[in-house]
Amino acid sequence: MKTAMGRATLIGFCVALILSGASAGNVLAIFPHFGYSHFKVVLPILNELSQRGHRLTVISYVRHPQAAQLPDYEELLISDANEDQSNTTINVVPLSEHTPTRSLWELLKEYYELYTNGQISCESLFQSGHVETILERHKQQPYDLLLTEYFSRDCQLAVAQLLKLPIIGISTCALMPYYYDRIDLPDTPSYVQSEFVGFPRPLQWRDRLLNFFQAKLLKLIYRLHTNRADNALIKRYLDIDVDVDAVARAQTAFILGNQHYSHMGSRPRTQQFLEVGGVHITTKDEQQLSPHIVQFLEQSKQGVIFISWGSMVRASSIDAEKLDAIIEVLQQQPLNVIWKWESSEPPKPQLDASKFLFVKWAPQLALLCQPKVSLFWAHAGLLGLTEALHCGKPMLMTPIYGDQFLNAYAAQDRGIGLKLDYLDINVEMLQESLHELRKPSYASRAAQLAQIFNQRERTPLETAIWSVEHVMQHGMFAVELLQSPGIELNWFIYHSLDSLAVILVVVLLLLIASWRALTRGQTPRKPPKSKKAKRS
Incomplete structure (x- = not known):
């Protein structure tokens, strides 16, 4: 009897192992930014995925403090192996340079600083040789998706295009204005503020004007400046032509935003934007x-x-x-x-x-x-x-x-x-x-x-893990269903300007026709003849 029970237990254990192996995914994560606070947001997600039996290959600048204790977790560092990362406090912005204003000039300066740091991160990523490593590994054991940060550069998306991977982007801060269009997320500048600005509510006219201007201008600059630099860098290292903005629009499944409406306010959202504010908070x-x-x-x-x-x-x-x-x-x-x-x-x-x-x-x-x-x-x-x-x-x-x-x-x-x-x-x-x-x-x-x-339907971590496992299970088909049709439209059609143009033309023609009808019905009256003219 005990032998039979022992066999049954062993069989059950083996079946569980087989099922667990069958459902295990192969996750590629790329986080080249040097900021520890950014990587800290991602750590609980990586930890939980590893504990749930998924294989992880993580290219990062920051070391994972418990990487050695995680099963099937491989860390590929782009930072110097001898770099001391024990002190996580660095004076990136000296207080002597602090400026309280959110003027357009300050926003442009901030954008350029982010651009510069982003390009340094991209150089480090491609110089490390890790990109070539994962491209080779994919041939033997294909990756299921790319997990990465959407912050100040997109050069890592070349990997997603080459390997045909769905993308889950993580915004560790308030979402940058240039990422809204990728998932057809309304920015509504009259009250939705991006990462670059900060005004008390309700926005005054001058605040709304700057908010509108930065939302539209930074999108354009990012696409024409940062993304072009990303594309050129990819061409230089991999010798392929890539449009990273097009890759992001076509292959992004979700963006996980480190925010929550209780703090940032209620905003219009799409199926592809998931709030995971507080995802880094753990009981430990x-x-x-x-x-x-x-x-x-x-x-x-x-x-x-x-x-x-x-x-x-x-x-x-x-x-x-x-x-x-x-x-x-x-x-x-x-x-x-x-x-x-x-x-x-x-x-x-x-x-x-x-x-x-x-x-x-x-x-x-x-x-x-x-x-x-x-x-x-x-x-x-x-x-x-x-x-x-x-x-x-x-x-x-x-x-x-x-x-x-x-x-x-x-x-x-x-x-x-x-x-x-x-x-x-x-x-x-x-x-x-x-x-x-x-x-x-x-x-x-x-x-x-x-x-x-x-008090949420799911904890932030549960939401993040669900999104990853959902995409791993359904692949690019999940992306296809999640995507808004709006990302395929040009701006003229997206804003219904063609329909408005037709309506305006019709209204204008009706006004012209009405004016002509009115003027045609009015016959000019002859001036009365004077009495002197009659006498003569």
Whole structure:
């Protein structure tokens, strides 16, 4: 009896292995951007796909910290093997160069910086030799899809065309304006703001004008400038002619956006755009508190302000005058302070250690979800902001660059925080901001919004994994069904200008005909003869 049961168990185990192998997919992931915060969004998706039995080949700049522990996970790095990636904080945008305005000139400068970094990433990708490696491997064990980031370049899409792969793009920040048309996603500049801008709602006339102009202009520049550079680079390395924009339109199945309507607002969406805001948030991350932080929280009877300006800006680079103002105000207010401070030395040696705790690395999600943390002073980067949304914490936000202005205004519009420009930081403004944020309405709104943010049909990770497995199962047929017919139309037909032209011509002809009919019915009257003429 035991032998029979043992055989049955063994057979069942073998069948499970066979079925698991049959359903396992072969995923190609390409993430050449150097930003750790961008790759952090993708990590849980890669981890879950690996745990579910799929094979992954990942070309990336950033190392996966647990790559060795993942089954069927191969990492092909384009960064220097000896590069120290342990410090994830880099001063990409010095605070001395910060500009609070979202003028058209600043948007164009920002676009060009992204373009430059994107081309450097593309050069590193093709110089690494990994592209040739995966092209050869595909002949032996075909890949099922390309998982990649839609951010500032598309040179990696040459691989999708050569291997005929469906594409799932991940937008780790608010979606760039030049990606909307690829999935026929309405941009509606009267109220939908892209990554490049950031204005309070409702948009004033000048804001709408700039929003309209950047939405249309940057799309055109990206196609004529960035995509042409991508195509030329591909021609130089692979000796093939590729139009990466056409590849994206024809082969993109989904774009996963790291956003959620509870924060960014309700917007028109297509079947191909899936909101996965907060996909990087894991239960494990909520538990990463070190003993000295726990001890500091326990002694903070009044609560704590947590200050972190992300991985791209060093807080220790704050101007001396502003730093003095910040410390003066923080000392006067009742809450204790945990401050992500990258320097080995604190900003002031005489600061009270019972009130201030400076940490080089902060377990951000774990801290924000602590009941003792009452307020988060952030730079409004999307990862930290979504973690604050998840934990239900009000925010003081000092945006520095990129989508941080958009994120900050969106949170302020929701009544869960205040935007304080870097140039406006002084004793008076900071005191006013902290006093305002102590009002119960901010904490109450933040708690309410957290419930909406966290209560979804599927978790963000489940949505992302479903999209990948759906495309792996159905391939390009899924892309064919998902695609909007609108992407095949030229702009004249798409906006029904041909129909409007016909209607205008008909109306014009009717007006002309009516005018002629009216004028034809009116016979000119002869002037009456004068009496003098009759007498004569």
